Amino acid sequence: MFLDSQIEALIISHFDETELPSDLRVIQKLEQLLKGHFKTHKKLEFYSESIGVSLRRLNAICINHLQKSLYELIQEQRLNESLKLLKFTELSVKEIAYYLEFSGPPYFVRYFKKKTGQTPRQYRIKTKEL
DSSP: OOSOHHHHHHHHHTSOGGGSOHHHHHHHHHHHHHHHHTTTOOOHHHHHHHHTSOHHHHHHHHHHHHSSOHHHHHHHHHHHHHHHHHHHOOOOHHHHHHHTTOSOHHHHHHHHHHHHSSOHHHHHHHHHHO
16 A cells, blocks of 8 residues: 555565564554554554554654655545445445545535545546546
């Protein structure tokens, strides 16, 4: 997700799992946590506590290596999941909003439009045409 898979494989192949550079281990743990918990855990502290580093340190690692803050990574994960659901499922916008734990469909529609420049419905229609 964060690191190109070929680059990540190359880096990892040069290190024993216990010898991976600490920042890379943190990024790998963060990636796993985001995949499994982005819906239910939106608080930044959850990720830093789960990884065992301070929030300040985790944010610095994200910015230094991924050029995005932890908050931006969580939002990106939510957006990517909503794009996939709109494109590959027949779930309604309302169902997607609740699945992704938005407070309601109007909030999800505003969020989606702000991030993509189009409504979820417009995105779905556009992707079906391609």
